[in-house]
Amino acid sequence: MKLSKKYFADERDDDLVEIGQPRPRSDIRGHVTGRTAYFADRTFPGLLHLKMVRSPHHHARIRSIDTSEAEKHPGVARVITAKDVPQNLYTILILIQVGPEDEHVLAEDKVRWKGEAVVAVLAETARAAEEAAAKVKVDYEVLDPVLSIEDALKPDAPIVNEHHGRNYYLYDSGECRKVLFGDVEEGFAQADHILEETYRSSPIEHAPLETSGCIVAPEANGRFTCYTNTQAMFFTLDNASIILQMPGHKLHMVGGTVGGGFGGKVDVTVEPIAILAAKLTGRPVSFIYSREEEMQVSSPRAAEKIVIKDGVMKDGRIVARQVTAYVDAGAYSRHSPYGAQKAAAHFPGPYTIPNVAIDSYCVYTNRTPSSAMRGFGVTIGDFALEVQTDKLARLIGMDPLEFRFINAYRDGDMKAHRQPTEGAALIECMQEASVIADWPVDERFMKMSSRGRED
Amino acid sequence: MGLSLQTYPTASEAQSALAASNVRYMGGGTLVVRAANEGDLSFSTIVRTTDPALSEIETSEAGVRIGASATMGMVLAHPQLSYLAPAARAVGGPAVRNMATVGGNLFAPAPYGDFTVALLALEANVSVAGSGEMALETFLQEREGLDPSALVTAVSFAPPPDSFRFLKISRVHPKGAAVLTIATDIREETGSIARARIALGCMADRAIRARRAEAALVGRPRTQEGIAPALAAALEGIDPPTDAIASAWYRREVLPVHLGRLLLG
């Protein structure tokens, strides 16, 4: 690794002690000796195993649930249904006032995606829990599913989630999160060329090596210790507190060591039900996703559809950008209203464009709820933007790197969402990349600075 | 009910135990224990045998006999089976190869079962205790209909001259499940193909012979033009699966490409 110190040398004291020095990771000794304690690396006498009965349908009404045979199965300690959950309706971001609550811990009236949790079975062994789960009888009335963004937004589409009443999230700005800057129509009118392209992505599973899970132990003092691999400890604590109607001081969350997360462990899916199970049985409980559950049930990165229309001048300036983006949240909000909002702010990219209009929709479908993943809300947007940027450069016959120099944001530029640019370093990064990649650009670009414009 | 393992010192004792209900026979465990771990409740007893006869590999000019319990690792290490090494190495990583057996591979569903594709091109026979010896192709078609206590004890085949080829296409290297697997045994006489055997993996739910393609090769030169009818014929009668590795469409599209490369290579 090389640390280039020639850029912004006058802005630094260069007296850093740690940065630029090789240092061992604080956790590496545990990793190489196998002594790092992940949540599952502990056993408790009398540990119960939780197995979830899940919806086999994308969309169905639950007529009835019969757990009597499962309860009689040898080794079963308890069967839990929706009525056992103190506050069954929740949504993760209610903690920051992003409602409404739209998801059940255990399904009540309907299932809205294939894999939704319906009944939890607790038994002495994982095998006994599997066997008993197979004996839970759920009578479903199968409903028409909505399986694409396009179908969800049709006027006669079945309603995926009644708590929203429509197949998209209603922001305070209306049916989508909007960013408006300048006058995009005027921009298109003055442009030499206009390019409109549509980009699509599929859901992507994080596939961490360690599946999602937790082990909960009831303590003698009335508290519950929850060993978890969540990436969102405080979201988990607070949501568990709401769902269980239990003050936070009763819940002792232990975590921080995660066998791969990549954003896939920020939803609150295993802890509340496992804590409830420990409370109802008075015994320690283990709830660990199987590999199949991790791949099929844990939330993926959202599928997206992004339509970008750009107006560009022959000299390389992008003068107008209109984006309509759709984020497939699946059946429930989880973190997606936030992801779609973040996407809206991001669509101008690292470029200064004087006329911008963004509409970013968070859409509900009967698919696996999507959530955070590396670069949440912006990664797929970046894919679309940079492919679009290359296409724009080709359209006007310009080198794609030089095209980016022309449009790169610099200090003092106003971004479309009204945040002035400061501390930019894009020009310098591209200058260095040009040298390292042996992709030469015109002399004038090598003289540019992020600290201001030439004229 | 739980799960229990029964270990028998001889194959015949294990075979008797298979007659009970809810029983599954285990070779190396890479299929059966996996199924149990994944919540397959269709069996509650696992039967295995430590019979050393099932792990024997015998090779002579007349024929090769590989015991059903021989592992991929044992095949790889055998000096007289070097032509099968690419097929044995195609199965899993080193740990899986120390466990996965030749007998078990005959039951591996697509996209697994690469070694069986090689055996099929070699026109191997399968020894089934209780049902006698049968052609592997027949065995693959009829294995679900066999008596529950039928037990595969060995596979046998005539060692090929230097005409055997094996190709596995996967997306992840060096180890990944197959997009497709092809094994061929093509023998030429005076400039044209006299005998052709082609076996395909991932072109159905189990390994199959490409008999129409084989017939289309006989009497033709091993050239681009010579094999063209066989490449077209290879697509007849196939029903490739769609899974996480590849779609049926993709498998169908690339089959003639890879078969052509293998035949001309």
Next chain:
Amino acid sequence: MAKIPVQFTLNGSERAEFVESGTTLLAALRDKMGDTSPKGGCHQGTCGACTVMVDGELRLSCLTMAETCNGAHIRTTAGLANGEVLHPLQRAFENGFAAQCGFCTPGMIMAAAALLERNPNPSRDDVVEAISGNICRCTGYEPIIQAVLSAARANSTSAA
């Protein structure tokens, strides 16, 4: 459910436990014997996080029945170091930043140890093949490959 005795040598120590029939070696090691260095990542033989050595051969402990290991010598990453003195592979992984989340590391190190024990001077291709049954989802393969090669070099230097 009847309990079955299992008895084997684990990292040089004689161990015996009663387990339920059908218990995997992974579960016996982790839940009964307190060796949590092998990890359960997939329980289907795909990820390699549970890799151990049984009588010197690499095995997936999640697909191995504990009772089939009676009398065997089992080695795991937990037994590689000699007290505080790390195995050369552990040192190389530490120095080479060859772990991120660490979940694949014990299995990866066992796969690498099996390689170096039969081939002390592996090529890069040998290393890639040796760890081909072990997934690192953090995608740190390059530092892992370099660490194994560097451990091999350190071994041959100290042997010379």
